Amino acid sequence: MSRRRSCELKAGELITATWAELARAVDARSAAFSNLPFSRIPSDNTFEQIVDILAAMRAGVMEVSVDPRSAPMADGPVDVGGDAAIVLQTSGTTSQPKGVVLTHDNLYGNAAAKLAAVPQSNDDVRLTVLPLSHAYARTSDFGTWLISGCTLAVTHGFEGLIQLAPLVSPTLMNVVPSIAYRLLQHDLDAIGLERLRLLGCGGAPISVAAFEQFKRLGVTVIQGYGLTETGPVICSATPDNATAGFVGDFVDGWEHEIRDGELFVRGPHVMKGYWGDEQATRNKVDAEGWLRTGDLVQRDAATGQLQILGRVDDVIVMDNGRKISPSPIERDVEQLAGVRHAMLVWRTRLELWIDGDASETEIRALLLKHPECRRATVHRFDPPLSIEQGELTAKGTIRRKVVQRRYAGS
Structure with missing residues (x-):
């Protein structure tokens, strides 16, 4: 495993690849994208998806990442600018899902900012279980893997985690609270998580009780906060300051203002815009570049860490x-x-x-x-x-x- 930098469990067999083998697969695949204005890539968290993502980047083609479980996005204009890298769909928690256009600078800069807050090395093994069609996994799993050079193991959901973890012994993993709670129903050592040291948890708050239980097991829970429109990471805890109930301080690159309790941010991680919807873009980001998050927050004066209090509209x-x-x-x-x-x-x-x-x-x-x-x-x-x-x-x-x-x- 020491030189294998990506792997997947397929039909009971562990499929692995070195960086060199991955590069050859990407070179071979990129030709298929070279004459396309954009490419729709289904999200199934497989080695083939990783190759397709990198091949689209190599060919200079914008990726439209498709989550099969979500409603399809309406077609938008193909010409969104040469720096556009990907269209990711919002979760649709508060409205109909929208396509968010992120640039190469958005993707690289936000992943680098997350990596500065939560360092990892090429000796780490990251297990990805969240959909790569969503901004959280795309930046905090995929992006940090590319920059750090660690080993990436890909699967999908809790069942995939249970099958793959014993084969790769991950040190890092990002999950949502529902998966975190299921993990606590097991002996972590018995399911291949004996080396797990950092557990990122996003999408929703994890309970204080679960946070403390992981801490007793020697696992630091890293909470963060962000939106698809912001790359997504706005805030992240670090291994040194992780605190139950808080999402950390602002990662590198952000300016922020709190207006009547609502958070506004500005910086290089803000999206290029919504796919095919200029009016929605103007409603979200003003002429001076301030993005309205729609979230009510409170900042701890001593630590700088944020608490998310809820949505303004709620x-x-x-x-x-x-x-x-x-x-x-x-x-x-x-x-x-x-x-x-x-x-x-x-x-x-x-x-x-x-x-x-x-x-x-x-x-x-x-x-x-x-x-x-x-x-x-x-x-x-x-x-x-x-x-x-x-x-x-x-x-x-x-x-x-x-x-x-x-x-x-x-």
Whole structure:
């Protein structure tokens, strides 16, 4: 494994390649892209996908990365400029998914900034389980691999992790909270994670209890924050300052302003624009280059680290005029054993919707910590929320507008 820099498990056999073997495969494949204006590359987290991605880069062709689980993007103009590298789809948590055009400078600069915050060496083994069609894995897995020269092992999801980890003994991995929680149900040494030292966790906050449990097991959880439109990394914890409930400080390259609690950022990692939608681009990034994140944040004065308080659009205004940010309350509820998702809404009164089997007594006891929610009625999603029904994003976060419409008459 020492000289093998990429690998994949296929039909029970470990397929590996050195940098030289990878380069030959890329050279052979790049000719197929040379006369195309852009190339649609399906995301299946395979060695072939890695070759296609690098071949498109070698041929100077813009990649349109396609997640088979997501709704297709509308076609946009082919001519988006010579520096455009890729179109990645947003998660669609707050609106219809959009195609985000990122440049080569965006991709390289953001990966380098992430690597500066979380260093890795060519002795590390990175196991990728998240879709390479999404910005998180594309930058924090794929991009950092290319720059650092470590070994990259690719698979998909928790089941792929369980199969491949014992064969490669990873030291680094990025996941979403749902995968992190499943890992804690196992003996890490018994599933091939005895060398794991850093676990990146993004897409949604990980619970304080899980963060501390990993810490006791000798694994540092690295939380971060960002948007597809920002490459995606805006903030990242480091191995030295990782703290439960915080997403770290700003990575290199960002200017920031916090206006009425909402975060705005400007810098070299901001997208080129939305695919085929100039108006949406202007709505997101102003003439001076400031990108509106739509997120409410709080910065610790002593450490510089950020806490994400929720989305501006999700703020609930009750009939007495009082405003509530639902995200901190929902995160508290989701730390109860057996709760997969929680959503707080206002429909003539405050309602808490639960996906899980925590008891009413447990839920009520927790709500006592939030005086504004003591009288909230509690409801349960039935059937449970799912990606397949369009209620959750690929990262496992709730599509609030979809879910609210679906349960509006309940």
